[in-house]
Amino acid sequence: MLLYLARTTYHCWAHLAEAVREGRSQYLKAFGVPSEELFTAIYRSEDERLQFMRGLQDVWGVDGRSVLSAFDLSSFPVICDLGGCSGALAKECVSLYPGCRVTVFDIPEVVQTAKMHFPLPEGARIRFCEGDFFKDPLPEADLYILARILHDWRDEKCAHLLERVYRACKPGGGVLVVEGLLDADGRGPLTAQLWSLNMLVQTEGRERTPAQYCELLGAAGFGTVCCRRTRGLYHAVLATRGPPAPCSPRSLVPFN
Template identity: 35%
Template sequence: MIPANLERAVYGLYATHALHVADGNGVFDHLVRHGGDTAGKISAALAVDEDTLERLLLVLSSFGILDADDGHYSLAADVRPYVDREDPRYLMGFVGHLIGSTTEQFGRLADYLEVGKAEADRDAPAPFDTLYRDDESVGRFLNAMWSLSHHVSHELAALAGLEDSRQLIDVGGASGPFSVAALRAFPRLRSTVFDLPQVGPHLAARAAEHHLEDRLGFEAGDFFRDPLPAGDCFAFGYILSDWDDETCAALLRKAYDACAPGGRILVMERLFDDDRSGPPAAAVMNLSMHFETQGRHRTAAEYLELLRRAGFEQGEVRRSGGDKHLVIGRRADRGSER
Protein backbone atom coordinates (compact mmCIF):
# COMPACT_ATOMS: atom_id res chain seq x y z
CA MET A 1 0.00 0.00 0.00
CA ILE A 2 1.45 3.38 -0.99
CA PRO A 3 1.66 5.63 2.11
CA ALA A 4 -1.00 8.37 2.06
CA ASN A 5 1.57 11.22 1.99
CA LEU A 6 3.34 9.71 -1.03
CA GLU A 7 0.02 9.05 -2.75
CA ARG A 8 -1.02 12.71 -2.39
CA ALA A 9 2.38 13.89 -3.65
CA VAL A 10 2.28 11.57 -6.68
CA TYR A 11 -1.32 12.26 -7.69
CA GLY A 12 -1.32 15.98 -6.77
CA LEU A 13 -0.61 16.73 -10.43
CA TYR A 14 -4.08 15.41 -11.33
CA ALA A 15 -5.72 17.51 -8.63
CA THR A 16 -4.09 20.76 -9.84
CA HIS A 17 -5.14 20.07 -13.45
CA ALA A 18 -8.64 19.01 -12.39
CA LEU A 19 -9.05 22.29 -10.46
CA HIS A 20 -7.91 24.28 -13.49
CA VAL A 21 -10.14 22.45 -15.97
CA ALA A 22 -13.18 22.56 -13.67
CA ASP A 23 -12.69 26.28 -13.13
CA GLY A 24 -12.14 27.04 -16.82
CA ASN A 25 -15.27 25.11 -17.85
CA GLY A 26 -17.62 26.73 -15.37
CA VAL A 27 -18.04 23.72 -13.04
CA PHE A 28 -17.32 25.74 -9.89
CA ASP A 29 -19.49 28.65 -11.03
CA HIS A 30 -22.33 26.16 -11.55
CA LEU A 31 -21.86 24.58 -8.12
CA VAL A 32 -21.59 27.99 -6.41
CA ARG A 33 -24.88 29.06 -8.04
CA HIS A 34 -26.82 25.79 -7.73
CA GLY A 35 -25.47 24.41 -4.46
CA GLY A 36 -24.96 20.91 -5.89
CA ASP A 37 -25.99 18.68 -8.78
CA THR A 38 -25.54 15.35 -10.51
CA ALA A 39 -22.93 14.91 -13.26
CA GLY A 40 -25.80 14.58 -15.75
CA LYS A 41 -27.35 17.91 -14.79
CA ILE A 42 -24.02 19.74 -14.62
CA SER A 43 -22.87 18.40 -18.00
CA ALA A 44 -26.23 19.30 -19.61
CA ALA A 45 -26.08 22.84 -18.17
CA LEU A 46 -22.50 23.35 -19.34
CA ALA A 47 -22.87 21.44 -22.64
CA VAL A 48 -19.85 19.20 -21.89
CA ASP A 49 -19.34 15.43 -22.16
CA GLU A 50 -20.88 13.72 -19.11
CA ASP A 51 -18.42 10.80 -18.88
CA THR A 52 -15.38 13.12 -18.92
CA LEU A 53 -17.00 15.49 -16.46
CA GLU A 54 -17.88 12.72 -14.00
CA ARG A 55 -14.26 11.45 -14.02
CA LEU A 56 -13.14 14.98 -13.22
CA LEU A 57 -15.70 15.29 -10.42
CA LEU A 58 -14.52 11.98 -8.95
CA VAL A 59 -10.91 13.23 -8.85
CA LEU A 60 -12.01 16.41 -7.10
CA SER A 61 -14.13 14.42 -4.62
CA SER A 62 -11.25 12.07 -3.83
CA PHE A 63 -9.13 15.11 -2.88
CA GLY A 64 -11.91 16.56 -0.70
CA ILE A 65 -12.62 19.53 -2.98
CA LEU A 66 -16.16 18.26 -3.56
CA ASP A 67 -18.54 16.33 -1.33
CA ALA A 68 -20.11 13.44 -3.22
CA ASP A 69 -23.36 11.98 -1.95
CA ASP A 70 -24.98 9.26 -4.05
CA GLY A 71 -24.00 10.82 -7.38
CA HIS A 72 -24.78 14.36 -6.19
CA TYR A 73 -21.74 16.70 -6.11
CA SER A 74 -21.36 19.88 -4.07
CA LEU A 75 -18.47 22.08 -2.99
CA ALA A 76 -16.83 21.27 0.36
CA ALA A 77 -17.81 24.19 2.62
CA ASP A 78 -14.24 25.26 3.44
CA VAL A 79 -13.22 25.20 -0.25
CA ARG A 80 -16.11 27.24 -1.63
CA PRO A 81 -14.70 30.81 -1.13
CA TYR A 82 -11.50 29.88 -2.96
CA VAL A 83 -13.29 28.71 -6.13
CA ASP A 84 -15.98 31.42 -6.14
CA ARG A 85 -14.97 34.16 -8.59
CA GLU A 86 -16.98 36.73 -6.66
CA ASP A 87 -15.12 36.05 -3.42
CA PRO A 88 -11.89 38.02 -2.73
CA ARG A 89 -10.24 34.73 -1.70
CA TYR A 90 -10.70 33.28 -5.23
CA LEU A 91 -7.55 31.22 -5.88
CA MET A 92 -8.12 29.73 -9.31
CA GLY A 93 -6.29 32.59 -11.08
CA PHE A 94 -3.21 31.46 -9.22
CA VAL A 95 -3.87 27.83 -10.24
CA GLY A 96 -4.00 29.10 -13.85
CA HIS A 97 -0.58 30.68 -13.33
CA LEU A 98 0.78 27.36 -11.96
CA ILE A 99 -0.48 25.43 -14.97
CA GLY A 100 0.21 28.10 -17.61
CA SER A 101 3.58 29.38 -16.46
CA THR A 102 5.17 27.45 -13.59
CA THR A 103 4.83 24.02 -15.22
CA GLU A 104 7.06 24.96 -18.15
CA GLN A 105 9.73 26.30 -15.78
CA PHE A 106 10.42 22.90 -14.23
CA GLY A 107 12.58 22.05 -17.24
CA ARG A 108 15.11 24.63 -16.04
CA LEU A 109 15.75 22.69 -12.82
CA ALA A 110 18.03 20.25 -14.65
CA ASP A 111 20.32 23.12 -15.71
CA TYR A 112 20.16 24.74 -12.28
CA LEU A 113 21.14 21.45 -10.66
CA GLU A 114 24.00 20.95 -13.08
CA VAL A 115 25.64 24.40 -13.13
CA GLY A 116 23.72 26.52 -10.57
CA LYS A 117 21.18 29.29 -11.23
CA ALA A 118 23.74 32.09 -11.63
CA GLU A 119 25.49 30.30 -14.49
CA ALA A 120 22.31 28.89 -16.10
CA ASP A 121 20.62 32.33 -16.10
CA ARG A 122 23.75 34.30 -17.05
CA ASP A 123 22.20 35.70 -20.26
CA ALA A 124 18.58 35.74 -19.00
CA PRO A 125 16.80 39.13 -18.78
CA ALA A 126 16.12 40.61 -15.31
CA PRO A 127 12.94 39.17 -13.68
CA PHE A 128 10.74 42.22 -14.26
CA ASP A 129 11.92 42.68 -17.86
CA THR A 130 10.32 39.30 -18.55
CA LEU A 131 7.25 39.76 -16.33
CA TYR A 132 6.58 43.22 -17.84
CA ARG A 133 7.46 42.41 -21.48
CA ASP A 134 4.25 44.08 -22.82
CA ASP A 135 1.14 45.88 -21.53
CA GLU A 136 -0.86 42.69 -21.36
CA SER A 137 1.79 40.98 -19.22
CA VAL A 138 1.90 43.97 -16.84
CA GLY A 139 -1.89 43.84 -16.40
CA ARG A 140 -1.91 40.06 -15.90
CA PHE A 141 0.87 40.17 -13.30
CA LEU A 142 -0.69 43.07 -11.37
CA ASN A 143 -4.10 41.35 -11.31
CA ALA A 144 -2.47 38.18 -9.98
CA MET A 145 -0.72 40.24 -7.25
CA TRP A 146 -3.99 41.96 -6.38
CA SER A 147 -5.79 38.63 -5.91
CA LEU A 148 -2.91 37.18 -3.91
CA SER A 149 -2.44 40.21 -1.65
CA HIS A 150 -5.57 42.32 -1.26
CA HIS A 151 -7.76 40.11 0.93
CA VAL A 152 -5.06 39.34 3.53
CA SER A 153 -4.01 43.01 3.50
CA HIS A 154 -7.10 43.97 5.53
CA GLU A 155 -5.84 41.72 8.31
CA LEU A 156 -2.21 42.85 7.88
CA ALA A 157 -3.20 46.53 8.07
CA ALA A 158 -5.15 45.86 11.28
CA LEU A 159 -2.21 43.90 12.71
CA ALA A 160 0.12 46.78 11.83
CA GLY A 161 -2.10 49.29 13.68
CA LEU A 162 -1.38 52.44 11.66
CA GLU A 163 -3.36 54.93 13.82
CA ASP A 164 -0.20 57.00 14.44
CA SER A 165 1.22 56.83 10.90
CA ARG A 166 0.59 59.68 8.45
CA GLN A 167 2.56 58.91 5.26
CA LEU A 168 2.87 55.34 4.04
CA ILE A 169 5.42 54.58 1.32
CA ASP A 170 4.36 51.32 -0.33
CA VAL A 171 7.60 50.21 -1.98
CA GLY A 172 6.85 48.08 -5.06
CA GLY A 173 3.23 48.52 -4.00
CA ALA A 174 1.89 47.38 -7.42
CA SER A 175 -1.75 48.41 -8.07
CA GLY A 176 -2.20 49.02 -4.34
CA PRO A 177 -3.49 45.81 -2.70
CA PHE A 178 -1.99 46.83 0.66
CA SER A 179 -2.34 50.62 0.33
CA VAL A 180 -6.05 50.39 -0.48
CA ALA A 181 -6.70 48.16 2.56
CA ALA A 182 -4.60 50.41 4.84
CA LEU A 183 -6.24 53.65 3.65
CA ARG A 184 -9.72 52.23 4.15
CA ALA A 185 -8.84 51.15 7.69
CA PHE A 186 -7.00 54.36 8.71
CA PRO A 187 -8.72 57.53 7.46
CA ARG A 188 -5.90 59.90 8.51
CA LEU A 189 -3.29 57.98 6.52
CA ARG A 190 -1.98 58.89 3.03
CA SER A 191 -0.03 56.53 0.82
CA THR A 192 2.41 56.81 -2.06
CA VAL A 193 3.04 53.70 -4.13
CA PHE A 194 6.63 53.78 -5.41
CA ASP A 195 6.94 51.41 -8.36
CA LEU A 196 8.11 51.07 -11.97
CA PRO A 197 6.43 53.53 -14.41
CA GLN A 198 4.35 50.82 -16.15
CA VAL A 199 2.44 50.31 -12.88
CA GLY A 200 1.14 53.92 -12.64
CA PRO A 201 -2.07 53.59 -14.70
CA HIS A 202 -3.06 50.41 -12.87
CA LEU A 203 -2.64 52.10 -9.47
CA ALA A 204 -4.64 55.12 -10.67
CA ALA A 205 -7.46 52.81 -11.80
CA ARG A 206 -7.61 51.07 -8.39
CA ALA A 207 -7.45 54.43 -6.57
CA ALA A 208 -10.45 55.63 -8.61
CA GLU A 209 -12.34 52.35 -8.13
CA HIS A 210 -11.98 52.71 -4.34
CA HIS A 211 -12.56 56.52 -4.29
CA LEU A 212 -9.10 57.12 -2.83
CA GLU A 213 -7.67 59.50 -5.48
CA ASP A 214 -7.08 62.23 -2.87
CA ARG A 215 -5.06 60.00 -0.49
CA LEU A 216 -3.39 57.43 -2.76
CA GLY A 217 -0.62 58.73 -5.05
CA PHE A 218 1.99 57.20 -7.32
CA GLU A 219 5.68 57.96 -7.73
CA ALA A 220 7.43 56.26 -10.63
CA GLY A 221 10.96 55.08 -9.96
CA ASP A 222 13.47 52.27 -9.79
CA PHE A 223 14.28 51.27 -6.23
CA PHE A 224 17.78 50.21 -7.26
CA ARG A 225 18.66 53.59 -8.76
CA ASP A 226 16.42 56.20 -7.15
CA PRO A 227 16.04 57.32 -3.54
CA LEU A 228 12.73 56.42 -1.89
CA PRO A 229 10.21 59.17 -1.06
CA ALA A 230 10.12 60.26 2.59
CA GLY A 231 7.52 58.83 4.96
CA ASP A 232 6.92 57.53 8.47
CA CYS A 233 5.86 54.01 7.48
CA PHE A 234 7.40 51.83 4.76
CA ALA A 235 5.63 48.75 3.37
CA PHE A 236 7.57 45.98 1.61
CA GLY A 237 4.95 43.39 0.53
CA TYR A 238 6.40 40.39 -1.33
CA ILE A 239 9.45 42.48 -2.30
CA LEU A 240 12.32 41.00 -0.28
CA SER A 241 11.44 37.45 -1.41
CA ASP A 242 12.31 38.55 -4.99
CA TRP A 243 15.95 39.36 -4.13
CA ASP A 244 19.10 37.97 -2.50
CA ASP A 245 20.23 39.02 0.99
CA GLU A 246 22.71 41.63 -0.24
CA THR A 247 20.08 43.35 -2.42
CA CYS A 248 17.54 43.22 0.42
CA ALA A 249 20.08 44.83 2.77
CA ALA A 250 20.61 47.72 0.30
CA LEU A 251 16.83 48.23 -0.16
CA LEU A 252 16.20 48.19 3.58
CA ARG A 253 19.00 50.66 4.19
CA LYS A 254 17.37 52.98 1.61
CA ALA A 255 14.09 52.69 3.49
CA TYR A 256 15.86 53.40 6.78
CA ASP A 257 17.38 56.59 5.33
CA ALA A 258 14.00 57.79 4.01
CA CYS A 259 12.08 56.87 7.17
CA ALA A 260 11.26 59.58 9.74
CA PRO A 261 12.73 58.99 13.23
CA GLY A 262 10.19 56.96 15.22
CA GLY A 263 8.73 55.59 11.96
CA ARG A 264 8.19 51.94 11.08
CA ILE A 265 8.85 49.37 8.41
CA LEU A 266 6.37 46.59 7.56
CA VAL A 267 7.79 43.54 5.81
CA MET A 268 4.94 41.32 4.61
CA GLU A 269 5.92 37.87 3.43
CA ARG A 270 5.34 34.13 3.57
CA LEU A 271 7.39 32.72 6.45
CA PHE A 272 9.21 29.41 6.60
CA ASP A 273 8.96 27.60 9.95
CA ASP A 274 12.11 28.06 12.04
CA ASP A 275 13.50 24.64 10.99
CA ARG A 276 12.28 25.18 7.38
CA SER A 277 10.26 21.94 7.53
CA GLY A 278 7.22 23.79 6.14
CA PRO A 279 4.63 25.05 5.54
CA PRO A 280 4.34 23.36 2.12
CA ALA A 281 3.21 26.61 0.42
CA ALA A 282 6.42 28.35 1.58
CA ALA A 283 8.54 25.41 0.38
CA VAL A 284 6.96 25.22 -3.09
CA MET A 285 6.93 28.99 -3.59
CA ASN A 286 10.56 29.05 -2.51
CA LEU A 287 11.27 26.82 -5.52
CA SER A 288 9.14 29.12 -7.70
CA MET A 289 11.11 32.17 -6.53
CA HIS A 290 14.19 30.36 -7.84
CA PHE A 291 12.69 30.13 -11.37
CA GLU A 292 10.92 33.47 -11.49
CA THR A 293 13.03 35.87 -9.44
CA GLN A 294 16.41 36.16 -7.79
CA GLY A 295 15.04 35.61 -4.30
CA ARG A 296 13.84 33.06 -1.80
CA HIS A 297 11.55 32.67 1.18
CA ARG A 298 12.96 33.15 4.67
CA THR A 299 12.20 32.42 8.31
CA ALA A 300 10.96 35.18 10.63
CA ALA A 301 14.40 35.19 12.29
CA GLU A 302 16.10 35.84 8.93
CA TYR A 303 13.85 38.86 8.25
CA LEU A 304 14.43 40.18 11.77
CA GLU A 305 18.17 39.92 11.18
CA LEU A 306 17.92 41.79 7.84
CA LEU A 307 15.96 44.57 9.57
CA ARG A 308 18.45 44.74 12.43
CA ARG A 309 21.39 45.00 10.00
CA ALA A 310 19.68 47.93 8.23
CA GLY A 311 19.39 49.78 11.57
CA PHE A 312 15.76 49.05 12.47
CA GLU A 313 15.03 48.23 16.12
CA GLN A 314 12.33 46.51 18.18
CA GLY A 315 11.80 43.78 15.56
CA GLU A 316 8.51 41.98 16.00
CA VAL A 317 6.54 39.28 14.15
CA ARG A 318 2.73 39.36 13.86
CA ARG A 319 1.09 36.42 12.11
CA SER A 320 -2.10 36.60 10.07
CA GLY A 321 -4.56 33.75 9.56
CA GLY A 322 -3.36 33.54 5.92
CA ASP A 323 -0.07 32.91 4.11
CA LYS A 324 1.33 36.43 4.35
CA HIS A 325 2.64 37.64 7.70
CA LEU A 326 4.05 40.83 9.15
CA VAL A 327 7.57 41.54 10.40
CA ILE A 328 7.86 45.02 11.91
CA GLY A 329 10.90 47.17 12.66
CA ARG A 330 11.16 50.67 14.03
CA ARG A 331 13.56 53.53 13.35
CA ALA A 332 14.58 54.96 16.69
CA ASP A 333 13.25 58.37 17.78
CA ARG A 334 15.60 61.25 17.04
CA GLY A 335 16.75 61.54 20.68
CA SER A 336 17.68 57.87 21.02
CA GLU A 337 19.38 57.28 17.64
CA ARG A 338 22.75 55.54 17.68
Protein backbone atom coordinates in the same frame (compact mmCIF):
# COMPACT_ATOMS: atom_id res chain seq x y z
CA MET B 1 -3.17 34.10 -9.96
CA LEU B 2 -3.99 30.59 -11.17
CA LEU B 3 -3.91 31.84 -14.78
CA TYR B 4 -0.55 33.48 -14.18
CA LEU B 5 0.86 30.37 -12.48
CA ALA B 6 -0.41 28.15 -15.31
CA ARG B 7 0.89 30.33 -18.14
CA THR B 8 4.19 31.43 -16.68
CA THR B 9 5.40 29.87 -13.42
CA TYR B 10 4.47 26.32 -14.49
CA HIS B 11 6.72 26.60 -17.57
CA CYS B 12 9.65 27.56 -15.37
CA TRP B 13 8.95 24.54 -13.14
CA ALA B 14 9.58 22.34 -16.19
CA HIS B 15 13.26 23.25 -15.57
CA LEU B 16 13.21 22.64 -11.82
CA ALA B 17 16.20 20.28 -11.84
CA GLU B 18 18.39 22.86 -13.64
CA ALA B 19 17.08 25.58 -11.33
CA VAL B 20 18.21 23.58 -8.30
CA ARG B 21 21.61 22.72 -9.85
CA GLU B 22 22.28 26.26 -11.11
CA GLY B 23 20.50 28.08 -8.27
CA ARG B 24 18.89 30.51 -10.69
CA SER B 25 15.78 31.61 -12.57
CA GLN B 26 14.79 29.61 -15.65
CA TYR B 27 13.29 32.40 -17.79
CA LEU B 28 15.86 31.96 -20.53
CA LYS B 29 15.02 28.28 -21.03
CA ALA B 30 11.29 28.69 -20.55
CA PHE B 31 10.73 31.86 -22.61
CA GLY B 32 14.02 32.75 -24.32
CA VAL B 33 14.29 35.89 -22.16
CA PRO B 34 17.47 36.57 -20.15
CA SER B 35 16.71 37.25 -16.50
CA GLU B 36 19.67 39.36 -15.35
CA GLU B 37 17.21 42.26 -15.07
CA LEU B 38 14.58 40.39 -13.10
CA PHE B 39 11.53 42.52 -13.81
CA THR B 40 12.44 43.10 -17.46
CA ALA B 41 12.05 39.33 -17.83
CA ILE B 42 8.91 39.13 -15.70
CA TYR B 43 7.33 42.03 -17.64
CA ARG B 44 8.45 40.78 -21.05
CA SER B 45 5.24 42.00 -22.73
CA GLU B 46 2.38 44.32 -21.85
CA ASP B 47 0.01 41.35 -21.63
CA GLU B 48 2.34 39.55 -19.27
CA ARG B 49 2.67 42.64 -17.05
CA LEU B 50 -1.10 43.02 -16.83
CA GLN B 51 -1.58 39.32 -16.11
CA PHE B 52 1.03 39.51 -13.33
CA MET B 53 -0.58 42.60 -11.80
CA ARG B 54 -4.06 41.05 -11.95
CA GLY B 55 -2.80 37.85 -10.38
CA LEU B 56 -1.02 39.63 -7.58
CA GLN B 57 -3.79 41.96 -6.51
CA ASP B 58 -6.45 39.36 -5.65
CA VAL B 59 -4.91 38.06 -2.45
CA TRP B 60 -5.11 41.41 -0.68
CA GLY B 61 -8.91 41.35 -0.79
CA VAL B 62 -8.63 38.17 1.31
CA ASP B 63 -5.47 38.64 3.41
CA GLY B 64 -4.84 42.39 3.31
CA ARG B 65 -6.63 43.19 6.55
CA SER B 66 -4.90 40.49 8.54
CA VAL B 67 -1.39 41.65 7.59
CA LEU B 68 -2.26 45.33 8.06
CA SER B 69 -3.85 44.74 11.46
CA ALA B 70 -1.10 42.44 12.78
CA PHE B 71 0.27 45.69 14.27
CA ASP B 72 -1.61 48.90 15.06
CA LEU B 73 -0.38 51.20 12.29
CA SER B 74 -2.59 54.16 13.22
CA SER B 75 0.42 56.15 14.44
CA PHE B 76 1.80 56.25 10.87
CA PRO B 77 -0.32 58.79 8.94
CA VAL B 78 1.86 58.88 5.83
CA ILE B 79 2.58 55.50 4.31
CA CYS B 80 4.53 54.52 1.21
CA ASP B 81 3.98 51.09 -0.34
CA LEU B 82 7.25 50.36 -2.15
CA GLY B 83 6.67 48.09 -5.13
CA GLY B 84 2.97 48.58 -4.44
CA CYS B 85 1.94 47.41 -7.93
CA SER B 86 -1.75 48.05 -8.71
CA GLY B 87 -2.43 49.61 -5.29
CA ALA B 88 -4.51 46.68 -3.97
CA LEU B 89 -2.85 46.62 -0.53
CA ALA B 90 -2.95 50.43 -0.38
CA LYS B 91 -6.75 50.29 -0.85
CA GLU B 92 -7.07 47.93 2.12
CA CYS B 93 -4.77 50.19 4.13
CA VAL B 94 -6.78 53.39 3.64
CA SER B 95 -9.98 51.53 4.40
CA LEU B 96 -8.58 50.07 7.65
CA TYR B 97 -6.82 53.29 8.76
CA PRO B 98 -9.07 56.26 7.85
CA GLY B 99 -6.39 58.70 9.08
CA CYS B 100 -3.70 57.62 6.64
CA ARG B 101 -2.76 58.38 3.06
CA VAL B 102 -0.66 56.06 0.92
CA THR B 103 1.82 56.61 -1.89
CA VAL B 104 2.17 53.58 -4.16
CA PHE B 105 5.73 53.59 -5.53
CA ASP B 106 6.60 51.36 -8.47
CA ILE B 107 8.47 51.38 -11.77
CA PRO B 108 7.01 53.69 -14.44
CA GLU B 109 5.49 50.95 -16.66
CA VAL B 110 3.65 49.45 -13.70
CA VAL B 111 2.35 52.82 -12.51
CA GLN B 112 1.08 53.60 -16.02
CA THR B 113 -0.62 50.19 -16.30
CA ALA B 114 -2.11 50.63 -12.82
CA LYS B 115 -3.59 54.02 -13.71
CA MET B 116 -5.09 52.61 -16.90
CA HIS B 117 -6.43 49.26 -15.66
CA PHE B 118 -6.89 49.54 -11.88
CA PRO B 119 -8.66 52.88 -11.30
CA LEU B 120 -8.87 54.20 -7.77
CA PRO B 121 -12.17 55.20 -6.21
CA GLU B 122 -12.84 58.96 -6.02
CA GLY B 123 -11.00 60.61 -3.05
CA ALA B 124 -9.13 57.40 -2.24
CA ARG B 125 -6.20 59.08 -0.39
CA ILE B 126 -3.86 57.06 -2.60
CA ARG B 127 -1.43 58.45 -5.13
CA PHE B 128 1.04 56.75 -7.45
CA CYS B 129 4.71 57.66 -7.78
CA GLU B 130 7.10 56.34 -10.43
CA GLY B 131 10.64 55.31 -9.57
CA ASP B 132 13.26 52.66 -8.94
CA PHE B 133 13.51 51.76 -5.27
CA PHE B 134 17.16 50.73 -5.70
CA LYS B 135 18.23 54.10 -7.13
CA ASP B 136 15.72 56.94 -6.88
CA PRO B 137 14.88 59.04 -3.81
CA LEU B 138 12.08 57.38 -1.85
CA PRO B 139 8.95 59.44 -1.12
CA GLU B 140 8.78 60.83 2.41
CA ALA B 141 6.73 58.65 4.74
CA ASP B 142 6.26 57.66 8.37
CA LEU B 143 6.00 54.00 7.40
CA TYR B 144 7.23 52.07 4.36
CA ILE B 145 5.58 48.83 3.31
CA LEU B 146 7.52 46.11 1.51
CA ALA B 147 4.94 43.44 0.63
CA ARG B 148 6.30 40.45 -1.28
CA ILE B 149 9.33 42.49 -2.30
CA LEU B 150 12.24 41.04 -0.33
CA HIS B 151 11.40 37.48 -1.41
CA ASP B 152 12.23 38.50 -5.03
CA TRP B 153 15.84 39.38 -4.26
CA ARG B 154 19.06 37.83 -2.96
CA ASP B 155 20.35 38.92 0.44
CA GLU B 156 22.76 41.60 -0.86
CA LYS B 157 20.01 43.38 -2.83
CA CYS B 158 17.64 43.14 0.18
CA ALA B 159 20.37 44.64 2.38
CA HIS B 160 20.86 47.50 -0.09
CA LEU B 161 17.12 48.20 -0.30
CA LEU B 162 16.63 48.03 3.48
CA GLU B 163 19.56 50.40 4.06
CA ARG B 164 17.91 52.88 1.67
CA VAL B 165 14.60 52.51 3.49
CA TYR B 166 16.33 52.93 6.85
CA ARG B 167 18.00 56.15 5.69
CA ALA B 168 14.63 57.46 4.42
CA CYS B 169 12.90 56.71 7.75
CA LYS B 170 12.44 59.44 10.32
CA PRO B 171 13.21 58.57 13.98
CA GLY B 172 10.19 56.57 15.14
CA GLY B 173 9.32 55.70 11.55
CA GLY B 174 9.55 52.19 10.25
CA VAL B 175 9.01 49.51 7.69
CA LEU B 176 6.36 46.79 7.53
CA VAL B 177 7.63 43.70 5.72
CA VAL B 178 4.85 41.41 4.50
CA GLU B 179 5.87 37.94 3.39
CA GLY B 180 4.99 34.25 3.66
CA LEU B 181 7.25 33.07 6.48
CA LEU B 182 9.11 29.78 6.69
CA ASP B 183 9.20 28.03 10.05
CA ALA B 184 12.31 28.66 12.16
CA ASP B 185 13.96 25.42 10.97
CA GLY B 186 12.92 25.99 7.33
CA ARG B 187 11.05 22.65 7.25
CA GLY B 188 7.58 24.09 6.71
CA PRO B 189 4.94 25.21 6.13
CA LEU B 190 4.54 23.51 2.77
CA THR B 191 2.98 26.60 1.11
CA ALA B 192 5.97 28.78 1.98
CA GLN B 193 8.37 26.06 0.79
CA LEU B 194 6.52 25.82 -2.54
CA TRP B 195 6.61 29.61 -2.87
CA SER B 196 10.32 29.46 -2.19
CA LEU B 197 10.68 27.09 -5.15
CA ASN B 198 8.56 29.49 -7.24
CA MET B 199 11.04 32.18 -6.27
CA LEU B 200 13.95 29.96 -7.28
CA VAL B 201 12.60 29.17 -10.77
CA GLN B 202 11.35 32.72 -11.43
CA THR B 203 13.41 35.23 -9.45
CA GLU B 204 16.70 35.60 -7.61
CA GLY B 205 15.06 35.40 -4.19
CA ARG B 206 13.58 32.95 -1.70
CA GLU B 207 11.19 32.78 1.23
CA ARG B 208 12.86 33.32 4.60
CA THR B 209 12.41 32.54 8.30
CA PRO B 210 11.50 35.23 10.88
CA ALA B 211 15.10 35.15 12.15
CA GLN B 212 16.45 35.79 8.64
CA TYR B 213 14.22 38.86 8.25
CA CYS B 214 15.22 40.08 11.72
CA GLU B 215 18.87 39.67 10.75
CA LEU B 216 18.45 41.65 7.51
CA LEU B 217 16.48 44.42 9.20
CA GLY B 218 18.83 44.64 12.17
CA ALA B 219 21.86 44.84 9.88
CA ALA B 220 20.21 47.72 7.98
CA GLY B 221 20.06 49.65 11.26
CA PHE B 222 16.53 49.07 12.55
CA GLY B 223 16.64 48.98 16.37
CA THR B 224 13.41 47.14 17.06
CA VAL B 225 12.09 44.31 14.93
CA CYS B 226 8.92 42.43 15.77
CA CYS B 227 7.47 39.55 13.82
CA ARG B 228 3.82 38.42 13.93
CA ARG B 229 2.21 35.50 12.20
CA THR B 230 -1.40 35.97 11.11
CA ARG B 231 -3.97 33.28 10.47
CA GLY B 232 -3.67 33.95 6.73
CA LEU B 233 -1.10 33.13 4.06
CA TYR B 234 1.05 36.20 4.69
CA HIS B 235 2.62 37.53 7.85
CA ALA B 236 4.01 40.84 9.11
CA VAL B 237 7.37 42.03 10.40
CA LEU B 238 7.47 45.58 11.80
CA ALA B 239 10.84 47.27 12.20
CA THR B 240 11.26 50.77 13.56
CA ARG B 241 14.06 53.27 13.45
CA GLY B 242 14.89 54.23 16.98
CA PRO B 243 17.11 53.32 19.87
CA PRO B 244 16.98 49.61 20.74
CA ALA B 245 15.18 48.68 23.96
CA PRO B 246 17.79 48.35 26.77
CA CYS B 247 17.55 44.59 27.30
CA SER B 248 16.21 43.23 24.04
CA PRO B 249 17.66 44.96 21.00
CA ARG B 250 15.51 42.88 18.69
CA SER B 251 12.40 41.18 19.94
CA LEU B 252 11.00 38.25 18.04
CA VAL B 253 7.38 37.38 18.65
CA PRO B 254 6.70 34.22 16.66
CA PHE B 255 2.91 34.01 17.09
CA ASN B 256 0.00 36.35 17.57
